Amino acid sequence: MGTKGMIDLYASTETQRVVVSGFSIIYSAFVARKEESMSIHPTFNVSVIFGKRDEQMLVACARQLIEHISTSGSTKPLVLSLGLQDHSSETLRGVVSAVTANRVW
Secondary structure, X not given: OOOOOXXXXXXXXXXXXXXXXXXXXXXXXXEEEEEOOOOOOOEEEEEEEEOOOOOHHHHHHHHHHHHHHHHOOOXXXXXXXXXXXXXXXXXXXXXXXXXXXXXXX
């Protein structure tokens, strides 16, 4: 990330939790999960719990993270909290990269 921030990763028996803070007072929170189906290609569902519902880049970030988590073998849903001032694709790629490099699942 271009600005200083903090990434906290938590794994519990039921969920994966990621908290990313760029020290913004506006947070968005998401729940992302892999949908079970008979299809060969997995389907992922991302729901906004609170925060900005019109920020498609934040939803895409949550979707990329749940895809990485599920391809690593975990079936747990992801709870993602983002408090970023910068919602650029470069920043969000940095978030995905940092979280997947330091995975706890």
